[in-house]
Amino acid sequence: MEGKGKVNGVAAMAACYQGFDPAAYLQYNYTPPRADFERKDSIVPWKLACLHRAFTEGDVKGELLVDIGSGPTLYQVLSGCEVFNKVLLTDFLEVNRQELRGWLEDEGGCNLDWTPYLQHVCKLEGRRPSAWTEKAAKLRQVITDIVPVDVHRPQPLALDALPSEGADCLVSCFCLESVSPDLAAFTRALGHIGRLLRTGGHLLLIGALGESYYFGGPGVRIPVVPLNEAQVCASLKESGYTLIRLEVYTLPQDMRVGVDDVSGVFFVKAIKE
Numbered sequence: 563m564e565g566k567g568k569v570n571g572v573a574a575m576a577a578c579y580q581g582f583d584p585a586a587y588l589q590y591n592y593t594p595p596r597a598d599f600e601r602k603d604s605i606v607p608w609k610l611a612c613l614h615r616a617f618t619e620g621d622v623k624g625e626l627l628v629d630i631g632s633g634p635t636l637y638q639v640l641s642g643c644e645v646f647n648k649v650l651l652t653d654f655l656e657v658n659r660q661e662l663r664g665w666l667e668d669e670g671g672c673n674l675d676w677t678p679y680l681q682h683v684c685k686l687e688g689r690r691p692s693a694w695t696e697k698a699a700k701l702r703q704v705i706t707d708i709v710p711v712d713v714h715r716p717q718p719l720a721l722d723a724l725p726s727e728g729a730d731c732l733v734s735c736f737c738l739e740s741v742s743p744d745l746a747a748f749t750r751a752l753g754h755i756g757r758l759l760r761t762g763g764h765l766l767l768i769g770a771l772g773e774s775y776y777f778g779g780p781g782v783r784i785p786v787v788p789l790n791e792a793q794v795c796a797s798l799k800e801s802g803y804t805l806i807r808l809e810v811y812t813l814p815q816d817m818r819v820g821v822d823d824v825s826g827v828f829f830v831k832a833i834k835e
């Protein structure tokens with residue numbers, strides 16, 4: 563039964579994602595108030611600060627950074643693109659891979675203006691905000707590909723997507739808990755992506771706490787595994803990671819905008835043993 567349940571649960575999640583709408587998703591989560599660079603308590607600046615610190619404190623290094631479940635967003639790699647000379651973006655849906663290609667090809671084919679994000683990360687790096695054009699050029703230079711991924715497969719990427727030694731660093735944001743039918747599947751997926759990472763490589767994981775659903779588009783209600791900090795830590799340990807740092811953001815009332823029931827966001831920096 564468990565095996566059958568496993569297949570049906572994962573297949574049901576894949577079916578939910580058929581209605582995912584990148585433009586709506588970006589509107590819901592990556593515009594004010596959740597992405598308000600003038601507000602100290604806005605969620606996106608908090609995420610960018612966590613990622614900036616994690617990528618620049620000296621222990622994260624190497625050749626290849628892989629972002630698991632990129633979706634239609636680029637903020638995850640705005641700091642990492644200065645540290646790694648190869649960045650691989652991945653997603654389950656062609657509509658999201660297409661959205662990312664639209665930005666990469668710089669022909670105005672994308673649904674969000676990433677300029678404020680680029681400017682904000684330049685400020686975190688002590689650069690003048692007008693250096694955002696250089697950061698955009700850097701990002702376009704280091705992104706090597708945008709490929710399919712399925713974290714429920716023991717091999718989430720195509721075999722030829724990575725060098726034999728694996729990635730030096732993984733980043734994954736709001737993916738595993740948003741695509742898994744239950745906690746066991748979440749933990750298994752964490753193990754699957756760990757196989758893409760070299761021993762001693764770093765995992766930077768951002769995710770939702772206490773969330774049971776979100777809207778991936780108008781009327782597209784997607785179930786989420788509600789996690790607490792203890793479950794995140796236990797899943798990391800069970801999947802062969804050593805936790806370096808866990809940080810938690812608790813949503814103020816006006817960050818709850820009706821697109822989900824998330825109560826907090828976690829940031830994890832961990833190392834693969």
Ligand SMILES: C[S@@+](CC[C@H](N)C(=O)[O-])C[C@H]1O[C@@H](n2cnc3c(N)ncnc32)[C@H](O)[C@@H]1O
Nearest residue numbers: 631632633654655711712713735736737740741
């Ligand atoms: C909540 S979105 C997160 C997007 C982005 N990383 C962010 O930080 O906003 C979850 C993403 O997981 C992708 N996804 C769905 N099923 C997946 C699977 N089985 N394996 C990997 N990614 C999947 C979806 O296409 C979607 O882009």
Ligand SMILES: O=[N+]([O-])c1ccc2c(c1)CN[C@@H](CO)C2
Nearest residue numbers: 591596605606736740776822824
């Ligand atoms: O506030 N945010 O920056 C933000 C960004 C993305 C997402 C959330 C919140 C909460 N829901 C998840 C999907 O489970 C997606």
